[in-house]
Amino acid sequence: MSINADKKEIILNEINHWRNGRLLPEQYCDFLENLYMDEARPPRKSFISVTSIRQGNPWIWFLGFGISAFIFFIGFYFSRFPWPLQMASALLLTCLLYTVATLVRPRSKWNAYLAALTGNLLLLGFGIWMLRLQGWEDELSRAALIGTCAIVWALAGFFLRLSFVHYCGLACGILLYAFLFRYWHPHESWQILQLLWLPLCIVLCWLSWLVHFKRKDVSSVYFGAAATVWFMPEVDAYLLRHEAPGVLVWLGLAKLALAFIILFMFRKKWITWVAS
Structure with missing residues (x-):
């Protein structure tokens, strides 16, 4: 050294x-x-740049043509592929766009977000298309798609250091958690839903504190996920189960007020977790 x-x-x-x-x-x-x-x-020398495109770098143009032709080919013949090849094609396109996001991330975070979020939408869109083509429209198949998106998006956001992509993965995981519990226990009271979600909120807050020493971007993602889970009992009861109690609005306002009180009391702690 x-x-x-x-x-x-x-x-x-x-x-x-x-x-x-x-x-x-x-x-x-x-x-x-x-x-x-x-x-x-x-x-740092950039392989992909406006200058290299303007100067007519043949490798850049060949790479652009290859990627565009590959996406066109998969989109045109996707419905004729067997389902393993459909799944592999969707994952391959997504990984290709994540690779582009990795290359442009040091120079432009917004371009990296554009490439990564495009990959996220392609994975979700091709996944929904594949389920319809194969006739897999039951809830467990949809849960499998949500779980796949959760894993891929969360890992991509973590390694690419793109907080919103990471949060999208955690949000899919939260949605999968809600779907599976509703599938196994379709009729639960609002009180049980509180016991279902609030411990998860505490775990995410603890993870936010745990990782803030090393990765502040990950800490802010976990804190945002914890804030989302805080209101998930009401969202679960109203949107997924359609069994919301009549005082749901007042309960939501009460939890919102309680959240602000807790955040105010511990503001010197949690701000250091999420500041970046």
């Missing part, structure tokens, strides 16, 4: 120590870390 690399590691560790020990405000630590990283980071 070179001397510059050693100095860089020491300085970054010291900045991280200042951040964890609250010796400096969070924004100061971020500023110092970004400033040093910008100075120490070597210039």
